[in-house]
Amino acid sequence: MEKSAPSPQFTPLGRDGLVDRVANLLGEAIIRGRLKPGSRLSESVIARDLGVSRAPVREAARLLESSGLVAYQPNRGFFVRKISARELDDLYELRILIETAAALRVVRGAPDAAIDTLAAQIEKLRAVSTPEAEMLTQMEADMEFHRRMIAASGNPRFSAIFDQLAKETELCVMVIGRLYGDPRWIADTHVPILEALRARDETAAKAAIEYHIGEARRLVTQQFRSLEE
Structure with a gap:
């Protein structure tokens, strides 16, 4: 047969x-x-x-x-591609560098209207931060906030690099099989970034980016190392 x-x-x-x-x-x-x-x-x-x-x-x-x-x-x-915890740590380090540089450009010259779109994206992220929402949907809403911020910087090279990093970030989180924190907490950690950009405060913007991405870096790489072990 x-x-x-x-x-x-x-x-x-x-x-x-x-x-x-x-x-x-x-x-x-x-x-x-x-x-x-x-x-x-x-x-x-x-x-x-x-x-x-x-x-x-x-x-x-x-x-x-x-x-x-x-x-x-x-x-x-x-x-x-298989990504190691070391490669993932390097990825987040690069994200901090690029997004800090982008945030400083936003502080120095982006129009208020561009910054307002970030507030709208936080609300979209909150709307999908529910137990019923698909994890990838939440990840994409998170990445879209960062994509909009980088686009507002006016540097297309930053945007091109970020698009690659975003895909790798999404892949890594999907491999783990869960978000690195409570979705509502993830949404709330975007607020200090938005407030610093609106205040045109370079120091606060840098600190907010480093905390937000730094926490994701710590939690995700920690879970990846656990999987490797």
């Missing part, structure tokens, strides 16, 4: 914007844990499931490699 083919993970795609669409689908599957850290991205299987050739799958994998979600191993192919 013939074995039935395994059910596909993905549904077929059209041709428009194919590589980006494949990359988005694979990236979501990685962050949501459907593709586990260390698992191989089989170009042939993914191409078959999506109804495309292997070429756009390969190009999508290269995009994900540049975003930090995928790693290439010579003669073996692409694998979902």
Whole structure:
């Protein structure tokens, strides 16, 4: 008796914007844990499931490699990246540096309207800070606050780097399987950042960023080290 083919993970795609669409689908599957850290991205299987050739799958994998979600191993192919506690600590250190620099630029020259959008995002974060809300939804709302702050700095290089760091941060928290603190507490720790930016206080803005991201750094890396041990 013939074995039935395994059910596909993905549904077929059209041709428009194919590589980006494949990359988005694979990236979501990685962050949501459907593709586990260390698992191989089989170009042939993914191409078959999506109804495309292997070429756009390969190009999508290269995009994900540049975003930090995928790693290439010579003669073996692409694998979902495994991140160590040390790499995670380095990631948060870089976030502190970039977001502090962005916050100082906001203090010195961003329009009030740009800062007001941060207050609206805190309210959105609070709205999804419930036991019923999906963890990834809460993470995305958190990252969106930081993305808006960095965009308000007016430095597109900061934004480009942050987009990569945000994906890696989301992946790491999803690997842990829980948020690093109570969602309401996480929302509230954004308030001092907002207040410092509104007051145009460089010292307070720097301190608020260092505390907010520093606490996440401490708690997440601590849980990651526990998993490694």
